[in-house]
Amino acid sequence: DVKVTQSSRYLVKRTGEKVFLECVQDMDHENMFWYRQDPGLGLRLIYFSYDVKMKEKGDIPEGYSVSREKKERFSLILESASTNQTSMYLCASSLEDGPYEQYFGPGTRLTVT
Amino acid sequence: GDSVTQMEGPVTLSEEAFLTINCTYTATGYPSLFWYVQYPGEGLQLLLKATKADDKGSNKGFEATYRKETTSFHLEKGSVQVSDSAVYFCSIRGSYIPTFGRGTSLIVHP
Numbered sequence: 249d250v251k252v253t254q255s256s257r258y259l260v261k262r263t264g265e266k267v268f269l270e271c272v273q274d275m276d277h278e279n280m281f282w283y284r285q286d287p288g289l290g291l292r293l294i295y296f297s298y299d300v301k302m303k304e305k306g307d308i309p310e311g312y313s314v315s316r317e318k319k320e321r322f323s324l325i326l327e328s329a330s331t332n333q334t335s336m337y338l339c340a341s342s343l344e345d346g347p348y349e350q351y352f353g354p355g356t357r358l359t360v361t
Numbered sequence: 362g363d364s365v366t367q368m369e370g371p372v373t374l375s376e377e378a379f380l381t382i383n384c385t386y387t388a389t390g391y392p393s394l395f396w397y398v399q400y401p402g403e404g405l406q407l408l409l410k411a412t413k414a415d416d417k418g419s420n421k422g423f424e425a426t427y428r429k430e431t432t433s434f435h436l437e438k439g440s441v442q443v444s445d446s447a448v449y450f451c452s453i454r455g456s457y458i459p460t461f462g463r464g465t466s467l468i469v470h471p
Contacts, residue, residue: 252404279457290463291405291450298457306458338404347393347412348454352404 251275252353254339260359267326269356271339277351278344280322282306282314285336285355297322298344329360363388367451367462374441374469382436382465384425384451392455394418394427394434399448399464408436408449441469 255270273280281296283306293306295314303314311333315323322341326333336357340350367384374380386392393412397405409418414429423438434451446469451462 291461
């Protein structure tokens with residue numbers, strides 16, 4: 249079974265802190281994604297990566313950056329956390345070819361105070 | 362760009378009732394279509410998929426058929442259970458980036 253793990257289920261940070269969210273997948277997937285999920289807004293894509301060291305902005309990249317130094321790991325960085333970044337963050341991965349389904353991690357609920 | 366429209370919830374049903382959650386999409390080409398389910402406190406998981414016109418995806422009693430002529434992928438289940446209470450997301454993917462609907466919350470009462 250494909251497994252996508254995220255470093256924390258719950259995280260509380262203070263405004264202005266630098267925050268790292270880690271995601272690891274164990275199935276050699278080329279594509280990895282970071283989403284945030286907010287009530288009434290569904291899933292919004294922050295960044296995705298289609299290969300090591302490659303990244304593309306999604307719909308809401310402002311205030312975020314990413315890093316993918318190894319194929320299995322995709323990190324989301326909040327350079328200076330703000331209260332409006334309080335949200336559920338979901339990581340996903342998928343194969344590049346084929347039917348393209350995504351596999352999701354359990355999510356990290358981040359609260360910025 | 363691509364878009365997905367799914368019915369707004371919450372959908373509230375009694376156990377053993379019939380379920381339909383509508384999903385329509387706009388896309389160029391022939392995307393693959395998916396339904397994902399999210400149980401409380403968890404990430405999304407694939408429920409079913411279809412990759413070409415007239416394909417029927419099915420899993421755990423849920424079904425959806427890829428209707429190219431109406432650009433739809435409606436989710437159905439003949440008899441829902443309390444354990445089906447969750448949020449359901451319709452998604453399409455024709456290239457790298459999938460497109461999701463906003464999700465439909467299903468609440469099933471005993």
